[in-house]
Amino acid sequence: xxxxxxxxxxxxxxxxxxxxxxxxxxxxxxxxxxxxxxxxxxxxxxxxxxxxxxxxxxxxxxxxxxxxxxxxxxxxxxxxxxxxxxxxxxxxxxxxxxxxxxxxxxxxxxxxxxxxxxxxxxxxxxxxxxxxxxxxxxxxxxxxxxxxxxxxxxxxxxxxxxxxxxxxxxxxxxxxxxxxxxxxxxxxxxxxxxxxxxxxxxxxxxxxxxxxxxxxxxxxxxxxxxxxxxxxxxxxxxxxxxxxxxxxxxxxxxxxxxxxxxxxxxxxxxxxxxxxxxxxxxxxxxxxxxxxxxxxxxxxxxxxxxxxxxxxxx
Ligand SMILES: Nc1ncnc2c1ncn2[C@@H]1O[C@H](COP(=O)(O)OP(=O)(O)OP(=O)(O)O)[C@@H](O)[C@H]1O
Ligand SMILES: O=P(O)(O)OC[C@@]1(O)O[C@H](CO)[C@@H](O)[C@@H]1O
Numbered sequence: 364x365x366x367x368x369x370x371x372x373x374x375x376x377x378x379x380x381x382x383x384x385x386x387x388x389x390x391x392x393x394x395x396x397x398x399x400x401x402x403x404x405x406x407x408x409x410x411x412x413x414x415x416x417x418x419x420x421x422x423x424x425x426x427x428x429x430x431x432x433x434x435x436x437x438x439x440x441x442x443x444x445x446x447x448x449x450x451x452x453x454x455x456x457x458x459x460x461x462x463x464x465x466x467x468x469x470x471x472x473x474x475x476x477x478x479x480x481x482x483x484x485x486x487x488x489x490x491x492x493x494x495x496x497x498x499x500x501x502x503x504x505x506x507x508x509x510x511x512x513x514x515x516x517x518x519x520x521x522x523x524x525x526x527x528x529x530x531x532x533x534x535x536x537x538x539x540x541x542x543x544x545x546x547x548x549x550x551x552x553x554x555x556x557x558x559x560x561x562x563x564x565x566x567x568x569x570x571x572x573x574x575x576x577x578x579x580x581x582x583x584x585x586x587x588x589x590x591x592x593x594x595x596x597x598x599x600x601x602x603x604x605x606x607x608x609x610x611x612x613x614x615x616x617x618x619x620x621x622x623x624x625x626x627x628x629x630x631x632x633x634x635x636x637x638x639x640x641x642x643x644x645x646x647x648x649x650x651x652x653x654x655x656x657x658x659x660x661x662x663x664x665x666x667x668x669x670x671x672x673x674x675x676x677x
Contacts, residue, residue, distance in 0.1 A: 375395075375397045375611065377611060377648065398430055401615050419481070451470045453465065455648075457611075470503065495525070548585065562671045585674075599663070603640075616638045
């Protein structure tokens with residue numbers, strides 16, 4: 364069982380438009396409403412591929428009810444932590460060339476008792492978990508060291524903890540020694556506070572985060588695939604570039620693919636890249652199913668080209 368935690372869940376509304384023009388009225392050509400937040404997406408991707416997942420989710424208000432109802436379409440074991448505040452609504456506007464303009468709300472403030480209840484629910488839900496995934500932003504009211512505290516508590520119980528977050532929460536989490544972190548290109552640049560233009564620079568930055576406490580780094584690089592750095596090895600793998608439809612949640616699908624294939628090493632990286640590539644070719648934040656996956660097309664570079672320039676996001 365893989366346990367995912369989404370401290371700041373969302374209802375994701377993806378609106379497709381012909382072209383986005385600031386200050387204009389747009390008529391949507393399609394709309395998708397899906398349960399969102401990174402941990403929830405990881406859990407959705409896992410169960411869509413027959414891997415058992417439990418999702419811990421704080422949820423309140425009418426939107427909280429809607430989120431739980433949307434989640435009932437998936438065979439996820441949902442652990443709901445009731446809150447007074449409502450679940451946020453995040454909007455992605457997608458143009459035909461797959462350009463995404465994303466509007467994420469901050470999320471409702473969690474009170475101190477709610478934060479304590481969430482932390483206790485996570486610990487209770489995580490006994491016997493093969494991995495616990497702490498994913499996404501923290502809502503207002505929750506301290507930056509929330510994930511760090513959980514990593515310490517879970518590691519004391521020999522649980523493997525994966526973190527996918529950004530900014531101060533990521534920096535605080537590093538020192539607590541997570542099993543794996545999954546930054547994207549932008550989050551990695553932010554973590555080392557410099558631009559990263561080549562594969563070699565990404566690898567150097569990932570090693571720096573290992574020296575700060577992460578046991579491994581899985582960096583997602585959009586159409587340039589992904590880099591995996593652990594204590595002994597470094598790999599770069601990529602799928603043939605697909606015509607993107609929506610990149611929302613592709614990084615979450617990618618992390619799910621990595622964990623579904625064992626959570627370490629070359630084969631897990633191949634699976635991760637295949638799941639990520641499949642996710643970008645699907646609408647909204649739709650997670651891939653077995654028929655969508657093409658792991659045999661993924662190339663693991665036998666020799667890493669450190670000087671290769673990154674092509675940019677999706
Ligand atoms: N155009 C593309 N063609 C092929 N594979 C892609 C493409 N875009 C993304 N991928 C795959 O999907 C993975 C995740 O993409 P990306 O780096 O954009 O994630 P992300 O920024 O973490 O996404 P999110 O935060 O929305 O979940 C990449 O590592 C890569 O394997
Ligand atoms: O605001 P956060 O927590 O950083 O990210 C939330 C979010 O953008 O991440 C997912 C895609 O990865 C979406 O489902 C969701 O809307």
